[in-house]
Amino acid sequence: MKVVLIGSGNVATVLAHKMVKGGNSIIQVFSRNTGNAQELAASLNATFINDITLLNPEGDIYILAVSDDVLPILSKEIYLDTKLVVHTTGSASIHILEPVSKNYGVLYPLQSLRKNKLDAAVPLLIDGSDEKILETIRSFAETLSPAVEYAGDEQRLKLHVAAVFVSNFVNHLYALGERFCDMEELPFNILYPLIEETATRLKEFSPNNMQTGPAVRGDGVTINAHAEILSAYPNLQKIYLELTESIINFSRVK
Numbered sequence: 001m002k003v004v005l006i007g008s009g010n011v012a013t014v015l016a017h018k019m020v021k022g023g024n025s026i027i028q029v030f031s032r033n034t035g036n037a038q039e040l041a042a043s044l045n046a047t048f049i050n051d052i053t054l055l056n057p058e059g060d061i062y063i064l065a066v067s068d069d070v071l072p073i074l075s076k077e078i079y080l081d082t083k084l085v086v087h088t089t090g091s092a093s094i095h096i097l098e099p100v101s102k103n104y105g106v107l108y109p110l111q112s113l114r115k116n117k118l119d120a121a122v123p124l125l126i127d128g129s130d131e132k133i134l135e136t137i138r139s140f141a142e143t144l145s146p147a148v149e150y151a152g153d154e155q156r157l158k159l160h161v162a163a164v165f166v167s168n169f170v171n172h173l174y175a176l177g178e179r180f181c182d183m184e185e186l187p188f189n190i191l192y193p194l195i196e197e198t199a200t201r202l203k204e205f206s207p208n209n210m211q212t213g214p215a216v217r218g219d220g221v222t223i224n225a226h227a228e229i230l231s232a233y234p235n236l237q238k239i240y241l242e243l244t245e246s247i248i249n250f251s252r253v254k
């Protein structure tokens with residue numbers, strides 16, 4: 001398909017490279033920042049614009065991969081009549097694109113994407129304004145990823161919540177652990193095998209059955225010793241004690 005990309009950030013960049021690999025061509029990249037548009041367009045052999053009124057009318061699909069807050073604003077600035085237009089946002093309704101075109105949908109990557117990491121496996125959650133459009137989006141999505149699933153607004157939003165727990169929050173805990181190691185002059189990288197083992201075993205076992213550590217063992221002496229060390233870091237101590245309580249309560253109702 002001929003693709004017009006609106007946005008040049010993490011999602012636009014990763015999906016664009018998968019689209020080209022899947023046999024599609026990117027004909028134009030729009031971005032507010034000319035440098036970003038130019039950089040992405042050059043890597044895709046596409047043209048670039050920074051004026052939204054100059055969108056190429058020859059596209060088969062228009063992909064809005066812009067910040068959540070900008071999506072409702074741009075949706076009122078673009079009119080594409082019957083052209084297929086999709087957004088890539090987990091939390092926005094499919095209907096936000098109603099003013100843009102009669103044919104619209106969602107292509108939501110359920111993955112944490114970064115511009116400089118193009119090879120991530122990307123499950124795609126799709127939706128369409130009617131059955132025919134959904135099937136067109138499905139055929140297109142299958143050129144990008146072997147994992148394509150339908151999800152309506154509510155299901156997509158709920159999966160987005162789950163994604164925040166398993167990715168954003170977990171990564172924040174890594175960042176806190178790294179900062180603690182830095183402050184205490186400890187080598188964070190000695191924890192890499194532990195991080196890898198904890199994530200990898202989820203492919204075989206439910207996390208519900210894999211909890212280890214002092215909280216699930218009810219090891220109060222160790223918990224108190226940890227809390228004492230963390231008294232120098234009140235924010236870390238608060239998070240440590242809240243998560244400890246959550247693990248204890250969770251294991252009680254199992």
Ligand SMILES: NC(=O)c1ccc[n+]([C@@H]2O[C@H](COP(=O)([O-])OP(=O)(O)OC[C@H]3O[C@@H](n4cnc5c(N)ncnc54)[C@H](OP(=O)(O)O)[C@@H]3O)[C@@H](O)[C@H]2O)c1
Nearest residue numbers: 007008009010011031032033036065066067068089112113
């Ligand atoms: N990254 C992820 O892991 C991920 C995963 C799934 C879904 N999503 C969703 O995908 C969408 C894009 O995310 P992203 O990570 O690609 O974001 P990003 O890297 O921050 O890129 C945001 C894009 O929005 C554009 N933009 C920002 N403000 C604008 C404005 N006022 N007018 C026009 N364009 C504007 C930026 O243009 P400039 O470069 O010109 O500033 C940039 O191209 C978001 O809705 C996000 O929720 C992200």
